[in-house]
Every structure is written in C-alpha cells, then in structure tokens.
Amino acid sequence: QVQLVESGGGLVQAGGSLRLSCAAFGFTFGNYNMGWFRQAPGKERDFVAAISWRAGGTYYADSVKGRFTISRDNAKSMVYLQMNSLKPEDTAVYYCVAKRLTIGTRPNEYDYWGQGTQVTVSS
Helix, strand or coil, rough: EEEEEECCCEEECCCCCCEEEEECCCHHHHHHHEEEEEEECCEEEEEEEEEEECCCCCEEECCCCCCCCEECCCCCCCCEEEEEECCCCEEEEEEEEECCCCCCCHHHHCCEEECEEEEEECC
C-alpha cells in the first residue's frame, strides 16, 4: 500500500525556519521524482519544489527560491523540505508528492499524495 507521511509542520514566527519530512512506503522510492505542493485557505494547490529520481536535480517555485531547499535520502525513502526565512504568505498545508518519469509542476501530474502538514507563519 502506497503511503506518503508528512511531519514537521507547526507554528513559527516570520523569519524562522521549519524542516518538513516525508516518509514513503509501498513503492520503489528511488524510481520516483518527489516534490512538495502547498495549499493556502481558499486558494489552489501550488507547486513548491521537486527533486528528480535520477541525478537529484532540484526545482523551485520562484516564491521560495533561495529560502527553501528540497533533499532526499533514497536509503531511508525520505524527502525533506528545509524552509528558512519564512513569511506569513508561506502559511499553508504542505503536501508531499511522488511521480514517475519527469518532474512536474502541476498537481494533476503527480501519482501519489500525502495527507498534508500545516505550516503557520505568524507576523
């Protein structure tokens, strides 16, 4: 059974940091591109970051470039999102996602989704 389980969300002040983790189960992790999306109240799900299965190439939304870092540990079937210099507009539910073949930036391109973890940044 495929599962993506996120952790690490919480409440943080603007300028602070959080590290999200995602544990993957039930599929061959090393063959999948991994990523993060987020959804703020009343808004669509937006691409945040992704990391490729092959060479670990990384991709970021313009809004988080230079502040967020995605990484993966294939031996542990884990993907991480280090979030620094957080802003109130980063407040959202963050979702871990997985897909085969190529990196994608649209939600409907991804095969597997976690349940999400809430990140709240206070001003």
